[in-house]
Amino acid sequence: xxxxxxxxxxxxxxxxxxxxxxxxxxxxxxxxxxxxxxxxxxxxxxxxxxxxxxxxxxxxxxxxxxxxxxxxxxxxxxxxxxxxxxxxxxxxxxxxxxxxxxxxxxxxxxxxxxxxxxxxxxxxxxxxxxxxxxxxxxxxxxxxxxxxxxxxxxxxxxxxxxxxxxxxxxxxxxxxxxxxxxxxxxxxxxxxxxxxxxxxxxxxxxxxxxxxxxxxxxxxxxxxxxxxxxxxxxxxxxxxxxxxxxxxxxxxxxxxxxxxxxxxxxxxxxxxxxxxxxxxxxxxxxxxxxxxxxxxxxxxxxxxxxxxxxxxxxxxxxxxxxxxxxxxxxxxxxxxxxxxxxxxxxxxxxxxxxxxx
Numbered sequence: 405x406x407x408x409x410x411x412x413x414x415x416x417x418x419x420x421x422x423x424x425x426x427x428x429x430x431x432x433x434x435x436x437x438x439x440x441x442x443x444x445x446x447x448x449x450x451x452x453x454x455x456x457x458x459x460x461x462x463x464x465x466x467x468x469x470x471x472x473x474x475x476x477x478x479x480x481x482x483x484x485x486x487x488x489x490x491x492x493x494x495x496x497x498x499x500x501x502x503x504x505x506x507x508x509x510x511x512x513x514x515x516x517x518x519x520x521x522x523x524x525x526x527x528x529x530x531x532x533x534x535x536x537x538x539x540x541x542x543x544x545x546x547x548x549x550x551x552x553x554x555x556x557x558x559x560x561x562x563x564x565x566x567x568x569x570x571x572x573x574x575x576x577x578x579x580x581x582x583x584x585x586x587x588x589x590x591x592x593x594x595x596x597x598x599x600x601x602x603x604x605x606x607x608x609x610x611x612x613x614x615x616x617x618x619x620x621x622x623x624x625x626x627x628x629x630x631x632x633x634x635x636x637x638x639x640x641x642x643x644x645x646x647x648x649x650x651x652x653x654x655x656x657x658x659x660x661x662x663x664x665x666x667x668x669x670x671x672x673x674x675x676x677x678x679x680x681x682x683x684x685x686x687x688x689x690x691x692x693x694x695x696x697x698x699x700x701x702x703x704x705x706x707x708x709x710x711x712x713x714x715x716x717x718x719x720x721x722x723x724x725x726x727x728x729x730x731x732x733x734x735x736x737x738x739x740x741x742x743x744x745x746x747x748x749x750x751x752x753x754x755x756x757x758x759x760x761x
Contacts, residue, residue, distance in 0.1 A: 448750040472582040480536040496675030507550040515539035517624040521668040538592035545574030596621040679728040681721040
């Protein structure tokens with residue numbers, strides 16, 4: 405593995421990178437993980453998440469499926485099971501597996517966050533499932549616009565903005581047309597862009613007229629969108645995305661929802677790329693004993709050289725503790741999730757195409 409660190413203060417003697425130092429990192433690496441000696445006994449959580457994205461894409465496109473409602477509910481149940489097995493891997497996939505189609509990836513990511521938040525709140529499994537189904541289908545009425553925005557670097561046109569403003573209502577009508585009768589599901593889709601102060605859309609609802617679950621869905625929608633790179637903007641780091649999502653300027657999110665969201669995700673969710681006070685760079689593995697000191701799998705030393713083997717950092721300064729947070733793209737290195745979370749994060753190696761062969 406080769407790692408290159410370019411800074412504006414480069415010298416002959418490598419120095420640990422510190423915040424405040426002008427810098428530009430670019431890592432060029434070739435990772436050849438050890439061959440998998442045996443396959444996991446059952447489908448990994450990482451595989452479930454990726455398969456859910458593919459299945460959702462097919463479901464959304466099949467307008468004539470007579471079992472649409474049942475199949476979405478089954479998909480929601482699979483995601484609930486994945487979150488129950490290992491919440492850390494489920495959350496990490498929202499950050500580390502961003503190379504699939506945005507629309508369905510985003511919907512599944514939002515569904516994972518909503519499931520974990522409602523579980524923390526104490527809602528039962530059946531109640532949560534309706535809201536997860538809403539997360540998976542909230543944008544069914546703007547699929548064409550999503551495809552356009554994936555390629556568009558400029559601002560929305562007037563027609564696109566109108567589609568954006570009306571998509572909750574269009575999505576609800578589309579779901580009814582496909583046989584969805586669950587009122588919680590339908591109302592969450594309709595209200596997920598409404599805000600308590602009445603500035604949301606499409607109906608400018610206020611206060612108690614909004615479902616709590618719909619407000620949570622809207623918050624998760626904003627947060628997960630900020631984590632993704634789009635044609636017109638870079639992805640945000642997890643701390644920036646969280647701060648921007650729950651800011652007093654971010655459309656009237658209430659304190660109860662703020663606390664629930666922060667307690668669910670933590671300041672540094674699993675999968676976050678971080679720098680420790682020691683200078684080491686790694687990936688958050690799971691929450692620690694203190695919310696500001698998660699367990700981190702250190703991958704690089706302070707000079708951006710790969711460690712001989714990944715090291716689990718459990719404590720605060722000087723060895724651990726978060727000094728800085730980076731966007732996921734900061735590490736231009738293929739991270740093998742199973743090397744951090746084990747079999748729950750196993751993904752089969754991609755098969756080479758004929759051109760690659």
